[in-house]
Every structure is written in C-alpha cells, then in structure tokens.
Amino acid sequence: MKFALTQPYQCNYLPDEKEQLLVLMPPDNGMQSTHYEWLITSGFRRSGDQVYRPHCDSCQACRSVRVLVDQFTPSRSQKRLLKKMENWQTRFITELTDEHFELYRRYIELRHYGGAMYPPSKSQFEQFVNCYWHPPRFLEARIDKKLIALAVTDCFGDAFSALYTFFEPDLSDQSLGTSMILLQIQKAKAEGKRYLYLGYQVEGCQKMEYKDKFLPQEQFEQGKWRLIEKKR
Numbered sequence: 545m546k547f548a549l550t551q552p553y554q555c556n557y558l559p560d561e562k563e564q565l566l567v568l569m570p571p572d573n574g575m576q577s578t579h580y581e582w583l584i585t586s587g588f589r590r591s592g593d594q595v596y597r598p599h600c601d602s603c604q605a606c607r608s609v610r611v612l613v614d615q616f617t618p619s620r621s622q623k624r625l626l627k628k629m630e631n632w633q634t635r636f637i638t639e640l641t642d643e644h645f646e647l648y649r650r651y652i653e654l655r656h657y658g659g660a661m662y663p664p665s666k667s668q669f670e671q672f673v674n675c676y677w678h679p680p681r682f683l684e685a686r687i688d689k690k691l692i693a694l695a696v697t698d699c700f701g702d703a704f705s706a707l708y709t710f711f712e713p714d715l716s717d718q719s720l721g722t723s724m725i726l727l728q729i730q731k732a733k734a735e736g737k738r739y740l741y742l743g744y745q746v747e748g749c750q751k752m753e754y755k756d757k758f759l760p761q762e763q764f765e766q767g768k769w770r771l772i773e774k775k776r
Contacts, residue, residue, distance in 0.1 A: 545571065545579070549599060556660065557749040558605060566599035575677040581700045584608075587764040589743055590678075590698070590707070592671050598744065605747040608764035609755050610703070610739040613732045619757065625723050633686040634727060636697075640682060644694055645669055647710060654713035673708065680707060683728060685720075695724045704732045705741040722754060729758070 546569040555563040568588070571579065580588070580595060587608040588597045598606040618626060645666055652664040661668070673680060673696045683695040693711035697704050706728050711720035725742065732740050745763060746752040755761075762769040 545569075552600075555600075555603075557746045557752065558603065561603045561605070562600065563598065564600050565596045568595040577678040577700075580678055580698075584700070584703070584705060584741060586767075589705075589741075590675060592673075593675050593677070604765075605749070606744040607747070609742040609745045609761055610769070611729060611742065611758045611761045613729055613737055613740055615760050616729055616733075616758065617760075618726065622722070622726060622757070625719055626726055628718075629685075629723055629727065631687065632692075632727075633684075633689070634731075635684055636681045636731070637684055638679065638681060640670075640673070643691055644682070647691055647694065647712065651710040651713055655716070683724070683731065685724065685727065693720045693724050695728055697728060699735075700737075703737050703739040703741060704728055706743065722757075725758060 547566050548569055550565045550567060552562040552564045555561040557563075568575075568579075568583065575593070575595075580590060583595055586597075588595050589608070590596070597608075600606075648669055649664045652659075652661050656662055661672070673682075675698075678698060681697050681699055683697050684691065685693040685695075691712075692715060693709060695709040696707040698707060699705075706725060709721055709724045711724070725740070729740050739762075740758075742755045742758065742761075744752070745755045756772075756775045759775065760771060760773045762771055764770075
C-alpha cells in the first residue's frame, strides 16, 4: 500500500495546532473492503472513498477509539436514555431517500452553520456518506414513524464503525447523538460484533469528550490498542 502526506493546515479541533493527514493512495488493482478492514485496526478512518489517519509532527491528541461491545456497561445517564429509546422504531437500510437528505440539510443548517459542511447539498451529502468499495448501512431511528436520526455505519466481520450521525435539530436537548451510539452498540452486540469504532478522541477538544463516556474502550496509541476502563 502507498500513502501520501497532506500539507499542514489549520486543525478543525484545536485552534492552536496544525493538522496533517496520512492518506491512502488508491491501490493499482483497486481498493477492496478487506484493505480498509485491516487499516481501521491500525487507526485509520474513511470519509467517502478517502482513507486517512492523523499524522501531525507536533501533536498526538487524536486517538482512534473502539468500544468493547460485549463488555460495555452503560452509565446511569445512559441507562435513562436506553429506557427512553424503548419506543423507538429502528432498522438498518441500504438506500437513502429525500427524507434523509432533508433531515441532513436541516441538521447542518441549524447545528453547523458556517462549518466545513455548510452549505449542505445533495451531491456533497452522497459523496460524504457513500463509498463504492464498501457500501455503508444506514441506521434509522423513528418515533411514531417520524424520522428523528440516522447513523451512517460501516459493517465488518467483527466490528461496526460509526461514521456520522445527524438528527432532528428541534430535539437537540434529547441527547440523540449519544442515543444513536448506544443503539449502534446494541445492534453490534446483536450481530455478534466485538467492537464499535467511534473515530478519533481529540484530547483537549471539549466537543469530542463524549467518546470517553462509552466504557470499557480501547484507544490506539503508539501503534497499539490500550484498554481504558475508567474515564480519564
């Protein structure tokens, strides 16, 4: 496999740092799902068809996180959310509709105005979530048939990977982001998976601290997975 380094640019999470990515170059014989399944165990992640890992000279704040599904123990607040979720209608789907894009559009416009994904467009949405060599599954959540959230999820032999979640912005006080992670843990356990990958924990970034709350978990540091049983 061949990799390339991006030029350093302003970090999206730590304003005083520069970010640099190690990016997989497409293999000559084409990218395959098995390539990514191996790379994700080495701290890589994907966005659309691009596979990458942080590779910053002056900062090691980003650590890939995976929840140990079989051993996961919900906290008191997570148990309350699980109770509220009992009346949800949930399912995995493989195709997106205008209803899903409309929820995404409203989520970006009301929650991430002016951010990297603003303004939302259908082509940008499809390019971001889809992947020709590893089609994702989409985990829907509804209440009384109304779509309230959707989690883009990659599925592997022994793991799920939580790629992106968006939800009804009018329900921002309902902890839907956390609830969808709990739902993915439930689904992963039901399908006999060992892990749920959550992407990168960024030390010093408050908006990423929620990932520390799903325990026990492992974090990828210095080429090895390290068990975390208590919040740091």
